[in-house]
Every structure is written in structure tokens, then in C-alpha cells.
Amino acid sequence: MNKHQLDHAKEQIKERMDEVDKSLPVGTSVMQKNRKKTKKVRSDIKVLQVNNLQVSFRTYGGEVEAVRGVSFNLHQGETLAIVGESGCGKSVTSNAIMGLIPQPAGIIKNGSVLFKGKELTSMSKSQLRKIQGVDISMIFQDPMTALNPTLTIGEQLTEGLRTHKRVSKQEAKQKAIEMLELVGIPNPTERLKQFPHQFSGGMRQRIVIAIALICEPELLIADEPTTALDVTIQAQILELFEEIQQKTNISIILITHDLGVVAKIADRIAVMYAGKIVEIGDKRAIFYTPEHPYTKGLLNSVPRLDLVGEELQPIEGTPPDLFSPPKGCPFTARCPYAMEVCEHVYPFTKAISESHAVDCWLQDERAKALQELS
Amino acid sequence: MTNSQEVASPQHVKDEWFRPLPKGHVNAESVVRPSLSYWKDAWRRLRKNKLAMGGLIFLVLLMLFAIFGPIFSPYSVIATDYPNQNQSPSAAHWFGTDEAGRDVFTRTWYGARISIFVGVMAALIDFFIGIIYGGISGYKGGRTDSIMMRIVEVLYGLPHLLVVILLMVIMGASLTTIIVALTVTGWVGMARIVRGQVLQIKNYEFVTASKSFGAKSSRIIRKNLLPNTMGPIIVQMTLTVPSAIFAEAFLSFLGLGIAAPFASWGVMANDALPVILSGHWWRLFFPALFISLTMFAFNVLGDGLQDALDPKLRR
């Protein structure tokens, strides 16, 4: 190994370390320029810091490494979208943050989840319960199954409030009515007495959102909140998210595979592949200057109005089996630019800009030289 | 992103690795595990279930004994031998003898024949009637279906064993009447299951998909419909057998079993009841043991099959 390589490697490690420290700094000029259109100003307060999170599941077939070292930060009032194909570990990541990894099959093998400085992964179940639903709430994919069919909407709305906060029945009911109004359900007083089956899918998702927000949490994790809904309803629900965020300055983690949804409400985007975040960055950076071949592939497989006439390009192949994850870059087998190095070593993280980082060997000087050659 | 991966240290990243892989490197297919056929896969999973396999082995052994046991026994099933009545188990009479001096060992295997015959016949007849009735109902759909299902619903509400008792009282006790009485009421459950399966599968997207690919209907039936319908039906059959065996024992116990010199497990248990307190425990013990073991074996086998044949549980 020559000196040049060594220097380069050192540089890369330093970059990585810096990045962990700063982790996509906020309030930079780039960011502010990008955010001009919205009134939101990103706060300096880090609500959530996830560091090298690793989650595995024990199954009959062996151990599945569902999340293989995920790190990101989330600021107050920010919406981070985690995108990727199904099975890439995005839902497992959100469940791990929420403390909802199914026991005893699922294990958090490593890493930390800091919520406002408090470590969640080492908390006891009863400690976690004081945070679940109060400080962190979750919205699930299918509103048709997320509500208990045998309890009234009112009961399901108020039970979290009554568990966590000292409120009278009457106060809880009043709050429930307010929440239903907030999410846009007409006649909330009468509707409290009704059962889930008496509501449409869109209405149910509104109710689920109301339930999630009733204790005024600081972080909302939305796992595919619009996937099961009609397109028109989807738009309404997304607008509701934006409205709520403006009113409450809540931070949102949005798990989705729908880039349309992402384009609409995300501030930052993390692209996950095979249990790793392969690229993370500001929305504009990911959409306009994607660096990871997988991100490019994702964007090319979505129809875009500004690129009429271009052919959609599906990503060929399937994601790797996480029973035995490859030791190199997991995307190698499907990557049109794959190099030998990709098979051997997982790439180091390269910060493209202060708000954009990618795990890909193509960012390496040596690969760039190769590209120029050919 | 990653910061503590077990990545090789930078020294290991060799320069020469920075060259493109050949075009054909996209070998995503290789990660797909070999797919087994439905039945092979089910069998593989059934074999893993030790309890179910134990049940299966027990049942196979029981059948062999039922067929060959009486043949190799030196004693007759029906001939009386009063000097040797009510003997406890010994080298000569492994399971002892009854009040007429008949060998309980021989009679137990003979009883196995009767009990298994009743169980299997009841399950088979249920299967045929159920598959025709439920199949027509589910396949035709619409009005036919709703009328046929109304009938089934009413029949389902009948207290089966009471009807069976009534039938047996009228028709007189015999092997045939037991089977007839059991199937007259028993087919309804099977018909419901078959109909449910047919309805469900009729609308499955993959059937439409196969059709649109131009698959032959025989292929659709063999590859898609059969594996997905047969699961619950086989399970239902497996569970019908023990309930028929139980019903036969129950009827025998009420004095509606097969006639005197012959034996089924139920008849033997019933005959043993009055003498149980006089210490002739073997008279009840062996038939009761075999009824219980057989029911147990069929139940665990049925459970195992249920798990093994459920396409949703495939892994």
C-alpha cells in the first residue's frame, strides 16, 4: 500500500468522523437557500440521534440482519423521509426507535437511539411506556387494521391521554373532540361514539393521526401513512401533516417507498438499501444530484412530469438475502457501475456537501480516474 | 450511515480492485433459494414436526397391527373360553381376558379394524359429498350458492349426535348404520370448507394472472387451485377420523354399538364398565388407551398438516 492510498484513507476516515460529529449541520447557507420557499426555519435542537443502529431477527432459517448500522439525526420541526424497497429495513428502523421490535425474536444488537439526550435502547419497558405515545407517536400503514374494531373511536382516542396524563374523563373527551376537529372530522362529538367500521379509509387515517397526536408528542413516526389510501385522500393526508407541523413544530420521520410523497413533504431524505442508509441528504440534493446508483435507479423508476418522453428504467434484480448479507456493497449485484472493490469492501461514507453524504466507491478518487479513462 | 462496520481497514482496499466488473455480473438470481414444489415443501415441514410424525408413525403401526394382529393371534375374536374368564394380563394373554374368556389383545386389534374403518369411511364419504356439494355451491355462486348455503346453515344447527342416536335407534345398530348415521350429519362441515376454499380461490389474483398468461385450465387447477384448496380439506379429513372414532365409541357406550360377540373399542369399554370396580382394570384400560392414543395421533397429525399445508406459512 502506497503513501497516497494511506493518506486518502486517512482523509476518508476523518471525513466520516467529522460527519458523525456534525451530522449534516444545520443553518448553513446552502440549507437556507433551499428552504426559502417554506416558512420553516430548521431548529438547532436535535430531537433524535440514531447512531450505528443494528437490529437482527432470529428466525427458523437463521438470523436476519434487518438493520445493519444506521445513523442519522433529526431536528425539531424537520421531516426526514426514509425511502427504500420493501424489506430494506426502514420499518424495522422505525420500530426500533419506537421500542416496538417484536420480542423475543428481534434484538437490537448494537447502536444507540438518543431521544432528546435520553438513551432509548437501554430503557426498561416501563420507562419506555412513559415515552411511547407521549413524546414519540407512531402512525401505521393500514388505517383499516390500525384501529381496534371493537372499541369506539372515543375510547381509542382518550385511553392514551388518560393513561399518561392526569385528566378527567370530561377533559379527555374535550381534548378528543379538539383533536378530531384538528384532523378534519366533521361532527366530532357524535363521531366519538362510533366504531371504526363506520368510517371510510381516509377518515380512519385521520383518526389514527389524531390518536397519535393527542398527547402532543415531539416526534411522529409515520410508517407508510398514505400507501393504503386513494390518491386524492393521500394528498389530503399529506396536507394535514404539513398543517400540523406548522402548528406544532413536530418532527416527523416518514417511512415510505413513494417518492411522490417524499417530494411533497420531506425536508431531508435517507435512502435505505439492504439494512443500510446508502445516501442521505437534503431533498433537493437527493432529487437533483443523486450520487448513489441505487438512488438514481429509484428516481429513474418513477414517472416525472419534467422528463416527459423519457423511458422509465426499472432496477433489475432483487435485493440481497439478509440471512447472509454480502460483505461488500449490497447493491453490487444490481449496480451497472459495479467494480471489483464493491464486492470486497463496504464503501466509506463520503460527504459530498455539508447536507449530502453517500456510501459509494464511485466517490473514490481511484474510481473517478477509472471513469475518466473509459 | 455506517461508522463501525467491520469494514476492512483502508489498507485492504487495493488499487487493482478499482476496475469494472464484467457485464454479466448481475447475478441477482443466485440469491433466490431453490423453490420446492408445494407438496415437497409441505412434506419437508411436516417431517420437522416431531409430534405430528410420531402420530403418523403410530397410525401406520396401528394399521399394520389391525390388519395382521388378529391373524397371528392364536385366539379367536368371538369364541368363548369360560374357564379362562377375567384373567389379568399374562404371557398367554398379554392384555388379559374378558368375562367370556376372550383374549383382550386379539379383540383390541380387531376393535382397531372396526374403529379405523368407521373413521376412515366416514371421512371419505364426507369428503365426496362435501366436495360435490361445496364445489357446486362455491363454483356456481349467486342464487344457487345462497340457497345451498341456507340449507347447510340449517343442517349445521342440528345437534349431530342426537340425530345420529335417533337414526341408530331406528335403523338398528350395525357397522353400516353407524357409518351412514355419521355421514348423514358429517358432510355439512366439509361442504362449508370446500365452498369457502373454492370461493376464495376463484377470486385469487394469481388465477386471473395465470389465465391471462394463457395457462391451460388443467394447469391452473393442478398448480394453483389444488395446492391451495387441498390444505384445509386434508386437515378437515384428518380431524374427521378421530371424531368419527369418538362418536362410534360414544354410541357403543350408549348401547348402540355393533352387536355382542364382535368388538369395537367402544363396545369393549362399555362392557368393561360394570366390572371396573371389581379390579379387572385391563378390560377398560387397553381399549381406552388405544382410543385415546389414536385420537391423539390423528389430532397431532391434523395440527401438523394444518401448519405444513398452509401456503401462507411457507418459508
Add this chain to the structure above:
Amino acid sequence: MGKYIVKRFIMMIATILIIASLTFVLMHLIPGSPFDGERTTNPTIQANLEKFYKLDQPLHIQYLSYLKSIVTFDFGPSIKKPNESVNELLARGFPISFELGMATILVALLSGIILGTIASLRHNGLVDYFAMTFAVVGISVPNFVLATLLIQQLAVKWDLLPAATWSSPLHMILPIIALATGPTAIIARLTRSSMLEVLTQDYIKMARAKGLSPARIIVRHALRNALMPVVTILGTMLAGILTGTFVIERIFAIPGMGKYFVESINNRDYPVIMGTTVFYSAFLVFMLFIVDIAYGLLDPRIKLHRKEGDA
């Protein structure tokens, strides 16, 4: 809901009518008359029977009068017991059988649900394994075997509990255990599998995400939904318990309806067989109706639509 009750009610009436008619037809299929002189030795009974069943009249008159007697709960005289009517037998025996049956179903429900729930919460654990082994054994051992075993061991050998009759709560323990074990096992299995399914539902995950206590999640969110299938099998289970009483009453010498019924089968006392069958069938169908209504009350979704034939 109203429409649903009416529909179920009509079904109930139809079922009872079918059973009654079936009984009538079957009785007339018996070669000769079911009440031939050779079956009774007593000419007065013979006369009573012929009068009650209007055997001298044409068939349709017989049928109508038979239906009428069923509607008025009059099942006519017995063959073997002079001066006793089927009604009197029922009045004497049924309350005892009812007591036995109800006690059994209560015991089975309580223990089955508790066992099944614990097993589901300790899925694949030791408790689960134990509970399910008990359940399969409980389903496999016929109640008459269990009953004789209990008598032989607990009553005769150890003399812990009385072996026969129905005279005190102590006397009731063994018969109830013998009769309840099977149903307990079935309920435990059903509760377990139903709980396991419910526990994977999104609304349970949502309840957990709300930070509710495990006890509240299990009782209020999971059990309530998981017990729906248990309610639906109560009807059929009751039928099983009822026929089980025939056997248990005989073994424990309990003077309930089952004992008379078995006697009547052995004596070929047709009026008693007919009367009891029709009475018990009507009773069971009525209970099935009650269970259906209860299900409708428990599940709010049923008011709007009912899932059809999803066997």
C-alpha cells in the same frame, strides 16, 4: 341488528321444525308400529299411546297433532314407565342435567380462556408447551375414559371424593372435571391460536405505541377480539357437553335426563327417545340462537354486514 335477529330466529324455527319432522318420519319408518303390543305389556299404556299419537287417524292428521303437541311441550306417555309421561321425566331430570351442563361450561370457559391466554403470551415457552400438551391430551381422551379413571383413582383408591350421585357440591366435582376437560382443552387451543393472531394485528401494535400497560393491552384490546371465535363455538360445544352428560350421568349414576335417555335407548322406549331428542334439539338450537345474538352484541361490525359462510 333487528333484521339479523329476525333472520336468526327464522332459522331457529326452521331447524326445530326439521328435527321434529325428521323424528316423526323416522318413527314411522320403524317396521310395524313403534308402539306394538309386543313392546308394551300393559294394555292401558298401549291405549294411551294410540290415543296420544292418533294412530287410527290418517298420516297428515297425525303429523299435525304431533306438531301441535310439540308446540305445547307435551311429549306424551312413556312405554316402559306406566303412569309417567315424558314431560314428568323431563321435569325431573332436566334441571339436574342443566346444572351439570352449565357448571361444566363455566368451568371450561374460565379455565380454557386463562390457559389459552397464558399459553399465547408465552408463545413457544414452557407454559405454552405444557398447556398445549394438556389440550391435545384433553381432546384425545374420551370423557367416559376420564370419568372411570377419576372414579377408580380419586374415589375408590384414594377415597378423596364421592364417586356417584348428585347430592352435594362435593359430589359434583368429579363429574364436572370429567365433562369439562374436553371443552376446556378445545377452548384453550382456540383462545391461544386466536390470541396469537390478534397479537400480531396493527391495532395491538398501535396500543403498544400508545404506551399502554401490558395488562390493559391484553384484556381490553387483545382478549376482547380474540374471544370472538370462542363465542361462536359455544353453541356447538354446548351440544357436545349435552351429549356428554348422557355418558357422565350414566357413569356417575346422576339422576339427570341423560340417564333416562340412555335407559330409554336400551329399552327402545320410543316416546321418551322422541320427546327427549326433540326437546334437547330445540333447547340446543335455542342456545345457538342466544349465542348468535350475543355475538352480534359483542361485535359492533355485525350490525352492518355479516360475514357469510367463512368456514
